[in-house]
Each structure stands twice: as structure tokens, then as C-alpha cells.
Amino acid sequence: MAVYGFGKDIPLPNADIYQVTEQLKEASFLQITSLATGGNFTAPTIFSLGLAPWMAGMIFWQLLTLTKMGGIDQMPKEKSDRWRNLLILLIAVIEGYGTTYMLRDYFSEFTQFQVFQTCLLIVAGAFFLIWLASVNTVYGLGGPSLVILFGMVSSYRVPVAQITRMILVEDLWGRIVLAILVGVIVLGLIALALIFERSEYRLPVNRIMNTADMQKSAYIPLKLNAGGSLAFMFSLTVLLLPQIIFQYLADSYPQNNVFWWLENNSTTTSFFGVTLYNVILFALAVLFAQVMLDVTDLAENLRKNGDYFTNIRPGKETKKYLKQKQNATAFIGATFTVIVAGLPLYLGVIWPEYAAVVLMPGLTIILVGIITSIILQIRAINTLSSYEKLL
Structure with a gap:
């Protein structure tokens, strides 16, 4: 660092x-x-x-x-x-x-x-x-x-400085109300991001080697927001590449109004650019959710081990069932990501001076995702080193 x-x-x-x-x-x-x-x-x-x-x-x-x-x-x-x-x-x-x-x-x-x-x-x-x-x-x-x-x-100092200036221009009671409102919104975003980051949809599975007691807790977990923070980070990167290409084309062919329009409207400073960004954000959230879990391999492993879902035949039917559940959870996670991290950017187009402030919900999702993953890594390391030596 x-x-x-x-x-x-x-x-x-x-x-x-x-x-x-x-x-x-x-x-x-x-x-x-x-x-x-x-x-x-x-x-x-x-x-x-x-x-x-x-x-x-x-x-x-x-x-x-x-x-x-x-x-x-x-x-x-x-x-x-x-x-x-x-x-x-x-x-x-x-x-x-x-x-x-x-x-x-x-x-x-x-x-x-x-x-x-x-x-x-x-x-x-x-x-x-x-x-x-x-x-x-x-x-x-x-x-x-x-x-x-x-x-x-x-x-983070940029949006924090803008919010602080907004609070300081008010009178005493206005400052108190705004400070409380901002605090509630920030804490609410952190809580919401943490809930979606840790939530999972559990599919009960029958494992033939389990006892009756163990069978009650056997399940396949599907993360509700598997690609949320990753989608936000990567979507901006994907949008950067065409922006650079459009800029070069617009400068090389100044008489071409199409290139000029694309250069000026393919960023998050225009309604078209924000809409394009939200489409990319939704698509990447769905993509990452599917990359996180290969349902083909999972269905094949379940078949080989003799494990199955109730009333679902092993093989193709199991794969189809898993795919349906995966698509459903991916849609929920992608919708949440777009609502929290994508839609506020429209406010940044209307009020450009607050473009950094409307990014805070998306940045909060990333921060919660990264910090949570680091905490889980530390826990895993502690678990591995917590066993006593046999000799």
C-alpha cells in the first residue's frame, strides 16, 4: 500500500x-x-x-x-x-x-x-x-x-466535504436536522448493503450419506447479491473503454456529428450515459452471479454423489432447477444494485455540483463488500490456525 x-x-x-x-x-x-x-x-x-x-x-x-x-x-x-x-x-x-x-x-x-x-x-x-x-x-x-x-x-473526502458544506449553510436547527438525516441515510445504506451482501437463498438438498438430524440442515446456498460490489466496480471500467474510443473518433472525424454526440453523451454526466451505465451494471451483476456458481458442475457433482432435490430428477432437470433459482436470485441482486448504485446518478446529471455525493450509495456497496471479504479471510485464517497440534 x-x-x-x-x-x-x-x-x-x-x-x-x-x-x-x-x-x-x-x-x-x-x-x-x-x-x-x-x-x-x-x-x-x-x-x-x-x-x-x-x-x-x-x-x-x-x-x-x-x-x-x-x-x-x-x-x-x-x-x-x-x-x-x-x-x-x-x-x-x-x-x-x-x-x-x-x-x-x-x-x-x-x-x-x-x-x-x-x-x-x-x-x-x-x-x-x-x-x-x-x-x-x-x-x-x-x-x-x-x-x-x-x-x-x-x-471519500470529496463527497464528505460537499455534504459538510450543505449542512453548514443552514441555521442551527437546519444543521441538526440535516446531520441526523445524513447519519440515518448512511447507516441505513451500510445496513442494507450488509444484509444483501450476507443474505443467501437456501435450497434444501437430500444427501444420502447424512443422518436424519443432519439432513434437516443440508442445503445449497445461493448468494442474493453475488456480484453487487464487483458489478459496480467493473461497470465503470467497461464504460471507460468506449468513451476513449469515441473521443478519438470524434477528434479524428470532427465533421461526424454521430461521433461527437457519442463522445459527449456516453458518460455518467448525461441521461443517455447513465441509462447505458445502468444497463451495463444490471448485466454485469447478473453475469457475476452466474460466474460465482457453475450450475452445470454442481448438478453433475450432485448426480455423482447420489444427492438430489425433492421431486427433481438428477441430471438435466436438476441443472434446469438450479438455473431457474440462480436467475431469480441474480435478478433480485442486480435490481438492488441498480436501484442503490445506478439510479442516484440521474440526480448527478440534474445537479452536476453534487455528482460526487450521489456516488456514495454505490461506494458504500463496494466498501461493505470489500471489508466483508477481508473479515471473512481473517476468520478463515484464524480457523485454520486455531487447531491444537496432535503431538
């Missing part, structure tokens, strides 16, 4: 950092994206992209795996990792070049060498951060999520 915190403040060369920082203050969409990816779009630094290329690459790779195109799901792990990393590299180059192109007006000389140098540093910084997150996955707690948590906590 010390290395990451230090790297976030190392500026890129060739550009006027003060002018760029002023420009980036107006790019609210980029700053919102950086909150959920561990990046830094408040200033041009080597960690500006954060984990965005890795997150987008994982999404696209997961989609390719689900389609089983070209036998991709049967690839050896080494070969699969190599192709996945190449996809992440391609995305990093696109996003790195897009970021460099966005800053072109603030270069001392916008030469091809400077573009190449800056893009190379941004891509290298992103891959170094990906490596750092992978090291934390092996030796630390929280995996890549800890990088995002670090960036989010440090960025």
Missing part, C-alpha cells in the same frame, strides 16, 4: 501538470471511474489507469470463456493466462493512448516520441499495479480489492 500510495503521486513527463490537473477537475466521469479502479484521474500520474485494463480484460475474457468459442474453456492454464494477459495488454494500450491523446493540448511538444513515451509509462504503470495486486493476492489480504479500497477511502 505504501508503494501504491507513492506511485499515485509520480507525475507523467512532457505535460504541464498544473494545467492538466485543472482540466481533469472538470472530467467528473474520469474521476468517478478512478474511484472504482484504484486509478488517479485527479492528476496525470503513472498509476492513472489503475486496475482498469485488468478489470475490463477479466470481463471480456469471462464472456469469451462462457461462449466456449474455439475451445477457450478447455485451454491449459498457462496458455489461457498468456492469452488473457495479451487481451489486458491490448486494452491497456488503447486506454493509455486515449489518456495521452486527451492530454495532447498540454504537452510541451506533441510529438510521436512523446506520445509513445507517455503511453508506455501509463501502460507500464498499470501492469506494475496489476502485478502488485497479484502479489497481495498471494501474500496479503483482500487481493486486488485492497488497492481499490485504498483509493476509495482517500477519495
Whole structure:
């Protein structure tokens, strides 16, 4: 975390950092994206992209795996990792070049060498951060999520400062009422996020090796919000990639009104962009819920072990039953995520000065999800080390 915190403040060369920082203050969409990816779009630094290329690459790779195109799901792990990393590299180059192109007006000389140098540093910084997150996955707690948590906590000061200013402009009683209202809303969001994070839908299962007493507590759990916090983080990343492409196309073809409209309306600062974001958010929440549990493998394992659901035949009928239940819980979780983390962004379009404040529900979901996973990791480690030695 010390290395990451230090790297976030190392500026890129060739550009006027003060002018760029002023420009980036107006790019609210980029700053919102950086909150959920561990990046830094408040200033041009080597960690500006954060984990965005890795997150987008994982999404696209997961989609390719689900389609089983070209036998991709049967690839050896080494070969699969190599192709996945190449996809992440391609995305990093696109996003790195897009970021460099966005800053072109603030270069001392916008030469091809400077573009190449800056893009190379941004891509290298992103891959170094990906490596750092992978090291934390092996030796630390929280995996890549800890990088995002670090960036989010440090960025929370913006919405907190805006809310504080809203309270201070009121009279004494107005301040008291607003402070209580904000406290109730924040605590309510935390409680709601925690409930959905820990809730699960249990499917009673008959296990032939269980005794009658044990049979009563045998079930298959389906998390109610399996992909909520992940969907919020990854959806912003997915929306960033087309935004960079639209920006490049609009600058390359200035007479094309379609590219210009897409560039200005595909972010969370417009109604169309927020609607597009909510569609992506819902789809990713459903996707992550299905990725978390492979019903095909589960149905096959139940059949092999002789376990079954009451009045459901093993095999295809069991798979169909599990798929129906999985889709139902995924729909509930995705709907909750969109209502809490997606719909408030429409208020940010109406009142742009409060764009950071309306992000707090979504950020709360991420924080609760990450902190809960770290707590569960710590509990698992404590459980493993709590057994006494036999000798």
C-alpha cells in the first residue's frame, strides 16, 4: 500500500501538470471511474489507469470463456493466462493512448516520441499495479480489492466535504436536522448493503450419506447479491473503454456529428450515459452471479454423489432447477444494485455540483463488500490456525 500510495503521486513527463490537473477537475466521469479502479484521474500520474485494463480484460475474457468459442474453456492454464494477459495488454494500450491523446493540448511538444513515451509509462504503470495486486493476492489480504479500497477511502473526502458544506449553510436547527438525516441515510445504506451482501437463498438438498438430524440442515446456498460490489466496480471500467474510443473518433472525424454526440453523451454526466451505465451494471451483476456458481458442475457433482432435490430428477432437470433459482436470485441482486448504485446518478446529471455525493450509495456497496471479504479471510485464517497440534 505504501508503494501504491507513492506511485499515485509520480507525475507523467512532457505535460504541464498544473494545467492538466485543472482540466481533469472538470472530467467528473474520469474521476468517478478512478474511484472504482484504484486509478488517479485527479492528476496525470503513472498509476492513472489503475486496475482498469485488468478489470475490463477479466470481463471480456469471462464472456469469451462462457461462449466456449474455439475451445477457450478447455485451454491449459498457462496458455489461457498468456492469452488473457495479451487481451489486458491490448486494452491497456488503447486506454493509455486515449489518456495521452486527451492530454495532447498540454504537452510541451506533441510529438510521436512523446506520445509513445507517455503511453508506455501509463501502460507500464498499470501492469506494475496489476502485478502488485497479484502479489497481495498471494501474500496479503483482500487481493486486488485492497488497492481499490485504498483509493476509495482517500477519495471519500470529496463527497464528505460537499455534504459538510450543505449542512453548514443552514441555521442551527437546519444543521441538526440535516446531520441526523445524513447519519440515518448512511447507516441505513451500510445496513442494507450488509444484509444483501450476507443474505443467501437456501435450497434444501437430500444427501444420502447424512443422518436424519443432519439432513434437516443440508442445503445449497445461493448468494442474493453475488456480484453487487464487483458489478459496480467493473461497470465503470467497461464504460471507460468506449468513451476513449469515441473521443478519438470524434477528434479524428470532427465533421461526424454521430461521433461527437457519442463522445459527449456516453458518460455518467448525461441521461443517455447513465441509462447505458445502468444497463451495463444490471448485466454485469447478473453475469457475476452466474460466474460465482457453475450450475452445470454442481448438478453433475450432485448426480455423482447420489444427492438430489425433492421431486427433481438428477441430471438435466436438476441443472434446469438450479438455473431457474440462480436467475431469480441474480435478478433480485442486480435490481438492488441498480436501484442503490445506478439510479442516484440521474440526480448527478440534474445537479452536476453534487455528482460526487450521489456516488456514495454505490461506494458504500463496494466498501461493505470489500471489508466483508477481508473479515471473512481473517476468520478463515484464524480457523485454520486455531487447531491444537496432535503431538
